[in-house]
Amino acid sequence: MEMLMLYRDSNAKAILVIGAGELGMAVIRALIERGSAEGGALSVLLRPETDAPPNQPTAELRDMGVNIVRADLASATKDALAAIFADFLTVICCTGFVGGPGTQRKITAAVLKAGVERYVPWQFGVDYDVVGRGSGQEVFDEQSDVRDILRAQSGTHWIIISTGMFTSFLFEPSFGVVDLENGKVHALGSWDNRLTVTTPDDIGRLTAAILAHEPRIDDEVVYVAGDTFSYTQLADMVEHHLGRKVERILWNMEMLRSEVEAHPEDGMRKYHLAFARDTGVAWDKDGTFNKTQGIPVTDVSCWLIER
The missing domain is CATH 3.90.25 (UDP-galactose 4-epimerase; domain 1)
Incomplete structure (x- = not known):
């Protein structure tokens, strides 16, 4: 079996956000509001420039002090992604299923191979533990696989944030x-x-608050709800x-x-x-993170x- 040893640079940047779509930008702005971009500590993973959509907010991100890393999630191997992720302490996946079936499993495997300290996977949706497999939507099955992969290991801490539908x-x-x-x-x-x-802007603010919460939240499913x-x-x-x-x-x-x-x-x-x-696909607002922490939502x- 091939073994790839990855060593984290002592000057490793703190946080990598995967994707700069509606949710990714909301998370980035919320992290910046909390000072997470100071000293070049915040980066974003975007598609290669040759394959980037015309509305990619590259200039805006640079103006915000966000470092840009590039890779094609669909074609990059697990090892190639792991080599990128190894430079970061926290990885937040804000890109959904655009890379095709299996992309979320591959990203998760790369995160674990890289030895990332803390991972927030693309689970911003329903309660996949309850929905389970065979719901009629194949991508939901992959989300269940991601949860199984994370729970079967102890090297990387994870936080799953259940938000319901956008x-x-x-x-x-x-x-x-x-x-x-x-x-x-x-x-x-x-x-x-x-x-x-829940709105993407609220998800961004709540994700940043969950990551910053003391005592620290690790290896938990955290529920939020706008309504x-x-x-x-x-x-x-x-x-x-x-x-x-x-x-x-x-x-x-x-x-x-x-x-x-x-x-x-x-x-x-x-x-x-x-x-x-x-x-x-629904949970009471009373037990959510935003409700218990008194964080207003839309x-x-x-x-x-x-x-």
């Missing part, structure tokens, strides 16, 4: 659950089913915002399953089925007003 995704027209323009709300599975949602509600309550909130009645349409389990069977390559239909649950009603 608030904006709930209102994304392509997702189809809320149609603000036409005044429609669809319930997934049942009107009593609940969802937890938790049933589909009935969601329809009520949308009606209040629009000032008129909305059409309420139930997508029951039979319909959702048949849609996935008829369109097996449609990711959104798989998400509909995966979120049509009465467990694992609920759905406020998000609708601010949008």
